[in-house]
Structure formats: C-alpha cells, structure tokens
Amino acid sequence: MISVIIPAFNEEALISDAYKAIANALDRYRIKSEIIFIDDGSTDSTWQCIERLSKICSNVCGIHFSRNFGKDAAIYAGLEKAEGDCCVVIDCDLQHPPEKIPEMYSLWQHGYEIIEGVKKHRGKENGFHSLCARSFYRIIGSAMHTDMANASDFKLLDRRVAEVLVNMPERSPFFRALSSWVGFRKTTVEFEVQSRQKGKSKWQVKQLVKYAIDNISSFSPAPMQLVTLAGILMVTIAAGLGIYTFFHPVNSQIISVILIFSGGIILISLGIMGYYLWRMYDEIKGRPRYIISGICEKRKKNE
Numbered sequence: 695m696i697s698v699i700i701p702a703f704n705e706e707a708l709i710s711d712a713y714k715a716i717a718n719a720l721d722r723y724r725i726k727s728e729i730i731f732i733d734d735g736s737t738d739s740t741w742q743c744i745e746r747l748s749k750i751c752s753n754v755c756g757i758h759f760s761r762n763f764g765k766d767a768a769i770y771a772g773l774e775k776a777e778g779d780c781c782v783v784i785d786c787d788l789q790h791p792p793e794k795i796p797e798m799y800s801l802w803q804h805g806y807e808i809i810e811g812v813k814k815h816r817g818k819e820n821g822f823h824s825l826c827a828r829s830f831y832r833i834i835g836s837a838m839h840t841d842m843a844n845a846s847d848f849k850l851l852d853r854r855v856a857e858v859l860v861n862m863p864e865r866s867p868f869f870r871a872l873s874s875w876v877g878f879r880k881t882t883v884e885f886e887v888q889s890r891q892k893g894k895s896k897w898q899v900k901q902l903v904k905y906a907i908d909n910i911s912s913f914s915p916a917p918m919q920l921v922t923l924a925g926i927l928m929v930t931i932a933a934g935l936g937i938y939t940f941f942h943p944v945n946s947q948i949i950s951v952i953l954i955f956s957g958g959i960i961l962i963s964l965g966i967m968g969y970y971l972w973r974m975y976d977e978i979k980g981r982p983r984y985i986i987s988g989i990c991e992k993r994k995k996n997e
C-alpha cells in the first residue's frame with residue numbers, strides 16, 4: 695500500500711479535486727492507497743472538507759493542526775501517520791502532477807528507496823524570485839554536495855526512509871534537503887510544474903526570506919565563515935593603515951569612517967552568531983514539531 699501525504703493550508707477549494715485526481719491516477723494502475731490530508735491550521739473550511747471526504751471515501755484520513763506550523767511540519771505529521779510500505783508527498787494545489795505517482799511507484803518496486811520529483815523548469819517566477827531561489831539552493835546544495843536547484847517536495851519514500859526521517863530529533867526539519875541528506879538508493883523523475891488550479895500561493899516575500907535564513911542556518915556554516923572572512927579583511931586593512939600612518943599623516947575623518955565600518959561589521963557578526971545561538975536554543979527547548987487538535991481516521995471496510 696502507498697500512503698499519499700497531502701499538506702493543506704487554506705485549500706478548501708482544492709481538497710476534493712486533489713483527491714479525485716490522485717485517486718484516478720492510482721486506480722488506473724490498481725495501486726492500493728491511503729490518502730492522508732494534513733490541515734496545517736487553516737482558517738477556512740479545509741478541515742470540514744477533509745472530514746466530509748473521509749466520511750465518503752474509506753481510504754481517506756486527516757490530521758488537523760492547532761495552528762499553522764508550516765508545510766514541513768505537516769509533511770512530518772503525515773509521515774508519522776502513514777501505514778503504507780512507501781509514502782509519496784504531493785502538494786494539494788495539483789502543481790505536482792499525480793500522473794507521475796505510478797511511475798514513481800514502479801521505480802520503488804524496482805528497488806529504489808527515494809524517488810525525487812525534479813522540476814523540468816521552475817515554473818512561472820519573476821526574475822528576482824528566481825535569482826533568490828537559485829542563490830538559496832546553491833548555498834544549501836553546496837553544503838550538501840548535491841544539486842538542489844530544481845528540487846521539490848514531490849517525493850516517494852520507502853517506509854524505512856520515512857522512519858529514519860521522523861526519528862530524527864530535529865524540531866524544525868527541512869524536508870526537501872533532509873530527504874536528500876539521508877542517503878539510500880535514489881533516483882529522480884522529471885515533471886513539469888503545473889499552474890495552480892485554484893486559490894493562491896501561501897508564500898509571501900517575508901516568509902520566503904525567513905524560510906531561506908532558517909534553512910541556510912540549519913545546513914550551512916557559510917554565514918559564520920563570512921564573519922571570519924570579514925574579520926580577516928578588517929585586520930588586513932588595519933595592518934596596511936598602521937604601516938601607512940608611519941609615513942603619512944592620516945585624516946581623522948578616514949579613521950572615523952573605518953571605526954564606524956568595523957563597528958558595523960562587529961554588530962552584523964554578533965547578529966549572525968546570535969541567530970545560530972537562537973536556533974540552538976530553539977532545538978534544545980524540544981517543543982513539539984506540531985500540535986494536533988483533531989484527527990479523522992480511515993473507515994474500516996464494514997463501517
């Protein structure tokens with residue numbers, strides 16, 4: 695059996711469409727499935743739609759979060775709930791084509807343990823967004839020694855991989871990168887990013903920036919290394935200036951500018967180090983990844 699994990703945040707218009715499209719794709723190949731919707735603290739009627747669907751369809755179940763915990767937390771809740779021999783994670787907005795699931799499933803049957811959906815193109819993005827996304831994935835990719843440029847959350851994982859992921863103690867896991875980091879036998883399946891059927895993307899610039907900073911700090915020491923580089927640069931400038939002042943008088947204005955500049959660099963460095971400290975503190979507190987406020991189970995066949 696395959697467990698289909700669908701994170702949903704304010705997707706009332708798409709729950710039943712997503713179910714139909716996924717069920718159609720799986721039924722065509724007679725693949726036995728359970729479908730798990732995770733309502734990530736929606737403020738619209740997403741949860742009511744999931745409850746209604748689970749009453750009609752015996753293989754549908756749902757988890758309701760007490761508030762919005764983010765897509766990664768929703769994916770992890772799905773992985774923990776999944777009972778299938780493999781799990782596939784797919785967006786609710788049908789931007790990941792469900793028709794690719796049977797192809798991924800067949801690769802899993804051939805022994806692959808992770809089948810990653812890789813975007814053929816990054817879909818419609820404006821130039822600035824695309825540049826930021828590329829830089830972000832370059833930093834993460836270089837920290838992990840893999841190409842993350844076209845990575846997505848559309849993945850099929852063997853049960854063992856899912857278990858490894860949910861048993862990691864990280865409180866704020868970055869699913870897309872961690873599922874690459876764990877290793878195992880991997881292959882990829884290319885897909886065209888579809889346009890969103892209904893509703894709108896949940897990402898605002900502020901959230902994207904936070905997402906990028908959080909994930910870079912959890913995978914890469916690059917910002918700390920930048921701090922070291924800035925320190926080396928300042929020491930070099932100071933040494934050069936020190937030698938120069940032996941032979942030439944230096945304007946006091948230049949000295950003030952250099953002092954303010956180095957003060958700025960020190961403050962930025964403190965900020966970066968403070969951020970890493972905060973991340974450590976956040977992990978040490980050990981708060982749960984998410985809080986569940988409601989569950990609707992699959993119906994038994996004779997109910």
Ligand code: UDP
Nearest residue numbers: 701702703734764765768785786787895896
């Ligand atoms: N999503 C979620 N929690 C969030 C934001 C998004 O569960 O806080 C879900 C959303 O319902 C969708 C998927 O994650 O199923 C992808 O979200 P979206 O389409 O907004 O992202 P984009 O495709 O624009 O990257």
Ligand code: MG
Nearest residue numbers: 785787789890
């Ligand atoms: Mg989307």
